[in-house]
Amino acid sequence: QQQVKQSPQSLIVQKGGIPIINCAYENTAFDYFPWYQQFPGKGPALLIAIRPDVSEKKEGRFTISFNKSAKQFSLHIMDSQPGDSATYFCAAGLMYSGGGADGLTFGKGTHLIIQP
Amino acid sequence: DSGVTQTPKHLITATGQRVTLRCSPRSGDLSVYWYQQSLDQGLQFLIQYYNGEERAKGNILERFSAQQFPDLHSELNLSSLELGDSALYFCASSVAHEQFFGPGTRLTVL
Secondary structure: OOOEEEEOOEEEEEOOOOOEEEEEEOOOOOOEEEEEEEOOOOOOEEEEEEOOOOOEEEEOOEEEEEEOOOOEEEEEEOOOOHHHOEEEEEEEEOEOOOOOEOOOEEOOOEEEEEEO | OOOOEEEOOEEEEOOOOOEEEEEEOOOOOOEEEEEEEEOOOEEEEEEEEEOOEEEEEOOOOOOEEEEEOOOOOEEEEEOOOOHHHOEEEEEEEEOOOOOEEOOOEEEEEO
16 A cells, blocks of 8 residues: 655656645655655655645755645755756655654655756 | 765675675664665665664565664664565664665665
8 A cells, every 4th residue: 555645757847947746645644744855876865854734844945835634745846957856755754752753654756857 | 975874885695595784873863764665666664773672663574684783783684585675775864753864785686
């Protein structure tokens, strides 16, 4: 059972455009939603994360929008650059009350290409 | 560089064999997570250790086991290897809820 569905599978955007990647989750107990960026041959790198009590979070050119009632969240990349070309993963997890979190459930990933 | 180190970088072995993957977490991180990344299954959580104790289990096969040592480094043991175990294996560490991934070990089973 895939608990986090991510779309699109691949995306090509012109430089300066705003790629949008969408994710939907099933488990309403999830309370932590990070995005990771992965370059070929590298491990996933934490990009930005959001909790369900917030509808939007911005960090630099990256923005997460969160819709709790629809169980959906998305990543927007403003003023995209060729260096942003990578695979992006959304994830969902459960935070422990005493600190820390459970293992993450990942989406299948979006291969993003930013054309110059 | 996340500060998480993994060895070896590459591992090639035969079916039926046993291998050990090693992970050193970031300084001060008590939690270690293991993940498997393959083309068909994507990134899957295997197991989590916190300060030497198993804390959570994901989709880990019975042929796989892990442990975390007093110095907080962790090892993932994979036995009776099958062709389908070929994948990238990542460990991640955290002090709170943010998980930082290592560079991974690419396992090829021939």
